[in-house]
Amino acid sequence: MRICTLDHVRPRMRLARTIYSPDGKILLSAGVAMHPSYVGKLREIGHTSVYIADGMFDDIQVPQVVKDSTRVETITAVREVMTKLPVGGKATLTRAVKAVESMVDEILSSREMLVGLVDLKTLDDYTYAHSVNVGILTLMIARGLGYSRGEMVDLGVGAILHDVGKCQVDQAILQKPEQLTPSEFEQVKRHTQYGFDTLREEFKVNLLSAHVAYQHHERLDGSGYPRGLKSGDIIDWAKIVAVADVYDAITSDRVYRRRLPPSEGIRLLQVEAAGRLDARMVRKLTDYLVPYPIASVVRLSTGETALVISVNPKDFYRPQVKVIKDERGRSLSTQGPVVDLAQELDVSIVKAVDL
């Protein structure tokens, strides 16, 4: 399978992975042949890419650190909390905590920690899907730091609800594609305090988990908000979630810009790490993040286009690839050569490409 942006989906291409609707139901099953009306519908609900089984590369499996069903269940739990709260509904964290426990168990038992989280969340459910991705990335860092299961669950709850305060902010401001006015930005900043209050008063979560919501926009050099705290005053849990939050935000499609591919996201994270994010936490995450995930398409220094077919655990920047287009852009059949960049040291990846 390979990742394909909706612009490049053609009729009769088969879907390689099931797509779920925002309420967790199956929308399109794996194996179904794509039809132009499906593409329109997917676009309508905010999708931008899908996994395509194109016959040539169907044996390529994309490793997942957390099962789709667990991810969908967690998204549903976060949505439930965040839609009930603003209307004064009685929300409980039972479902969310259970979902986090499943994520923790899967992450702790996963041998596939080399994750290419190429995540195909929609614009519509950005807040919920983003919250869950932040949870997964946070738990990967926590595992790298040797946290206990209990700590991981508490931290994970704080991570998936780090933006819970956003439901008390004017949605029109949150969705605004243009730059915010200073007063609008002041309102957005308040989601940290609101989140802390909700987690403490409404849900009685422990103080550290609630501080994740309060401090996840603080930066080590004091440039963050709401309080402009400096490194020594920010708790480790909030530093971890800040790294996860920044990485997932820059590699996601937003209303105001398209996502960056993982390779660019990692590069930017490392730039951002200088002085603002905790370099140790960034390193723990980049230990696991694959810049060129399996099933993504890359341009080689030879001018050829290739599909990443396996990750090289010793050097993420030199995976095994299969050439799918020659240097003049002509498509090759299944006969395209496999190039092991760990061996072919005079060839390198120039950049990730959309196909």
Ligand SMILES: [Fe+2]
């Ligand atoms: Fe936030």
